[in-house]
Each structure stands twice: as structure tokens, then as C-alpha cells.
Amino acid sequence: MTIENYLRPLMEIFWLRPETAAWRACDCLALHEVEFTGPIADVGCGDGLFSFTRAGGRLNSAYDMFSTVNELEEFFDKVDIYDHFDENTTIPIVTEKPLYNIDVGVDQKLSLLKKAYSLGLYNEVRPADANESLPLEDGRFYTIYSNIVYWLDNYRNTLREMRRALAEDGQIILQLPNITMRDYSFFQRLYVRTGDPSWEWLHLIDRGRSDNIRQCKTYAEWKEIFSDEGLRIVHHRNYLSKNILEAWDIGLRPISPFLIEMANVLPPEKRLDIKERWVEAMMPLVSPFCLMENSTDEIHPPGFHLFVLKKIK
Ligand SMILES: C[S@@+](CC[C@H](N)C(=O)[O-])C[C@H]1O[C@@H](n2cnc3c(N)ncnc32)[C@H](O)[C@@H]1O
Incomplete structure (x- = not known):
């Protein structure tokens, strides 16, 4: 499996945000060695586009997630402009079905759950706040996947809830920030850490994101937390290099x-033509960037962990 297999469909989905496509392609590569065996739950599934692509699903390139967003001025008030669903315009055309289905997708945002459900990947979607009890049946799931645990305040409760819903020999797959993650945010490193007012402007780039990344921990710290919650690590790797994370920190x-506003005034055919040429032009730039993942950097350890956990019996 090469980076292209994941990067191209992700670039087609996130074309106006190539930095997001790069991060998500690295997620897919890290997850490549892990098998998602059913029944599966996806906690914090969002619009499902990432899990759909990771599962081998592909969409017609005419699908454009940027064509239906909230009022763009809200971006500057730190509102999630993608928290929007319009059933008349957001119908995705699936060209390749995913290789497996996900039994239950959970998220707090109803609009994103509706988008996720329209992909045909999730058998069911359930709204819930993952800081509270999860709407998952006791002992039902063999795979519980989540890439949002670090957004949560009450993440230990979420781990406990995941364990409760896990089948006896089941696996919990988590993507979590390393302690180094904050070093790769310009706002955190240059302003929050130093308090130097000349870097205060970096909040324009950060937009509150790095505050949302609440749990950045070393392998040893995560291991101790998992152990306290009755979970042991059966697989681990670090990924997401400083280069990728710093490029993502600014990006487009x-x-x-x-860019979205300009794209949204184009006639559909012209828009698709530009999008296809844009993706073609970006691939040779973004692809080698993602491949830097493979080079080791002893001084700057990667910013993320991939963990596979099982119950301590
Ligand atoms: C960065 S998105 C990731 C979505 C999806 N997993 C993906 O990979 O594209 C974060 C998601 O976490 C969800 N989320 C954040 N806090 C949550 C909470 N307390 N309960 C449930 N979902 C939450 C958001 O609604 C959003 O969909």
C-alpha cells in the first residue's frame, strides 16, 4: 500500500485543505497494519469521511464537501463551518463501497451524523456526548475506534465506557497526541510558553485549536492511564512528524x-475542472511531504501515538 492510495482520495475530498488530506493520509498509513474486525464502533465519527476512506470507500470526484458549509463569516468567530447538512445538495455518490461496515457511529453533532449516515458505511449513527456514558451495548464490540479522545475533558470516563462496551477479546484503537504535539504548534511554542506579547498574533493561526488538544502525553503516561482503566497496550507506534504537523499548523x-467562497460562485463544471487540476498539481507537493514520515528524527519525536489496547483480564 502506497501513500498515493490514500492521499489521492483524501485530496479529492479535502481539496481546499491539502494539509488535512496529508494528516489523514498519515493516519491511514499508521492504521494500515491494524485490522478492524466487527462488530465495530467509531466514537466521534464526525462526517465519517475519514473512516469511509480508511475502509477503502471512494466517492465520485464531483462530491465536494466545501459546497455546503455554514455562513463563512462564522469562521472568524471560531464556529465549525462544516457543522451543516443540506439533504438536497450533500448526497455523496459512492464509486467504491468500503471493504467493511461500521456498526455504530457516535458523535455529538447531528448534522455530521447525517452526513456520515449518507455514506452507507455506518449501519447506525447515535448522537451522544462522549464525555458522558456512551450509547454502546455492554460487551458487544470487537473493535472500538476513536481519534477524538484527546478532545475530551472526561476522557478517563470515556476509556471506562469503551472497556464496558468491548467484547472479551476485543480491541480499542486510539490515536492520541504525544507530549511533543504542543511543540509543533507555533502559537503554543512561541506565545503560550514564553508569554512574549510579540507572538500574540499567532492566535489568528491557532484559532483555539491547540486549546482543544487537551491531552498530550508520553507513552509512559498513557500506559499508566490505560493500566488504571484495566487496559493493556498490544500494539503501539508513533507517527506524524514535526514537518507534517508544522505544515498542518498553518496550511491553507x-x-x-x-477559497471556499470563490469556489462556491463557480459554475459546477468549471469548479470540477479546477478541482481536478488542483488535485493533480498538489499531489507531487503533498505526497513527498507525507513520505517524510518514514525518515527518523531523533531530536524531534513524532507528535502522535497509535495504540491498540485490550482488556486486562
Ligand atoms: C476532528 S473531528 C474528527 C471526526 C472523525 N473521527 C474524522 O476522523 O474525521 C472531531 C469530532 O469529534 C466530535 N466530538 C468532539 N467532542 C465530542 C464529544 N464530547 N462527544 C462526542 N463527539 C465529540 C466532533 O463533533 C467532531 O465530529
Whole structure:
């Protein structure tokens, strides 16, 4: 499996945000060695586009997630402009079905759950706040996947809830930030850490994101937390290099509302033509960037962990 297999469909989905496509392609590569065996739950599934792509699903390139977003001015008030569902315009055309289905997708945002359900990947979607009890049946799931645990305040409760819903020999798959993650945020490193007012402007780039990344921990710290919650690590790797995370930290995010607004006034055929040429032009730039993942950097350890956990019996 090469980076292209994942990067191209992700670039087609996130075309105006190539940095997001790069991160998600690295997620897919890290997860490549892990098998998702059913029944499966996806906690914090969002719009499902990532899990759909990871599962081998592909969409017609005419599908464009940026065509239906909330009022773009809200971007500057730190509102999630993608928290929007319009059933008349958001119908995805699946060209390749995913290789497996996910039994239950959980998220707190109803609009994103509706988008996720429209992909045909999830058998069921259930709204819930993952800080509270999870709407998952006791002992039902062989695979519980989540890439959002670090957004949560009450993440230990979530781990306990996942363990409760896990089948006896089941696996919990988590993607979590390493202690180094904060070093790769310009706002955190140059302003929050130093308090130097000349870097205060970096909040324009950060937009509150790095505050949302609440749990950045070393392998040893995560291991101790898992052990306290009756879970042991059966597989681990670090991924997401400093290069990728620093590129993602800026990316096209600051100008993205304007790019979206410009794309949204184009006639559909012209828009698709530009999108296809854009993706073609970006691939040779983003692809080698993702491949830097494979080079080791002793001084700057990767910013993320992939953990596979099982119950301590
Ligand atoms: C960055 S998105 C990731 C979505 C999806 N897993 C993906 O990979 O594209 C984070 C998701 O976490 C969800 N989320 C954040 N806090 C949550 C909570 N307390 N309960 C449930 N979902 C939550 C958000 O609604 C959002 O869909």
C-alpha cells in the first residue's frame, strides 16, 4: 500500500485543505497494519469521511464537501463551518463501497451524523456526548475506534465506557497526541510558553485549536492511564512528524473561507475542472511531504501515538 492510495482520495475530498488530506493520509498509513474486525464502533465519527476512506470507500470526484458549509463569516468567530447538512445538495455518490461496515457511529453533532449516515458505511449513527456514558451495548464490540479522545475533558470516563462496551477479546484503537504535539504548534511554542506579547498574533493561526488538544502525553503516561482503566497496550507506534504537523499548523486554513467562497460562485463544471487540476498539481507537493514520515528524527519525536489496547483480564 502506497501513500498515493490514500492521499489521492483524501485530496479529492479535502481539496481546499491539502494539509488535512496529508494528516489523514498519515493516519491511514499508521492504521494500515491494524485490522478492524466487527462488530465495530467509531466514537466521534464526525462526517465519517475519514473512516469511509480508511475502509477503502471512494466517492465520485464531483462530491465536494466545501459546497455546503455554514455562513463563512462564522469562521472568524471560531464556529465549525462544516457543522451543516443540506439533504438536497450533500448526497455523496459512492464509486467504491468500503471493504467493511461500521456498526455504530457516535458523535455529538447531528448534522455530521447525517452526513456520515449518507455514506452507507455506518449501519447506525447515535448522537451522544462522549464525555458522558456512551450509547454502546455492554460487551458487544470487537473493535472500538476513536481519534477524538484527546478532545475530551472526561476522557478517563470515556476509556471506562469503551472497556464496558468491548467484547472479551476485543480491541480499542486510539490515536492520541504525544507530549511533543504542543511543540509543533507555533502559537503554543512561541506565545503560550514564553508569554512574549510579540507572538500574540499567532492566535489568528491557532484559532483555539491547540486549546482543544487537551491531552498530550508520553507513552509512559498513557500506559499508566490505560493500566488504571484495566487496559493493556498490544500494539503501539508513533507517527506524524514535526514537518507534517508544522505544515498542518498553518496550511491553507487562514485563507480557506475565501477559497471556499470563490469556489462556491463557480459554475459546477468549471469548479470540477479546477478541482481536478488542483488535485493533480498538489499531489507531487503533498505526497513527498507525507513520505517524510518514514525518515527518523531523533531530536524531534513524532507528535502522535497509535495504540491498540485490550482488556486486562
Ligand atoms: C476532528 S473531528 C474528527 C471526526 C472523525 N473521527 C474524522 O476522523 O474525521 C472531531 C469530532 O469529534 C466530535 N466530538 C468532539 N467532542 C465530542 C464529544 N464530547 N462527544 C462526542 N463527539 C465529540 C466532533 O463533533 C467532531 O465530529
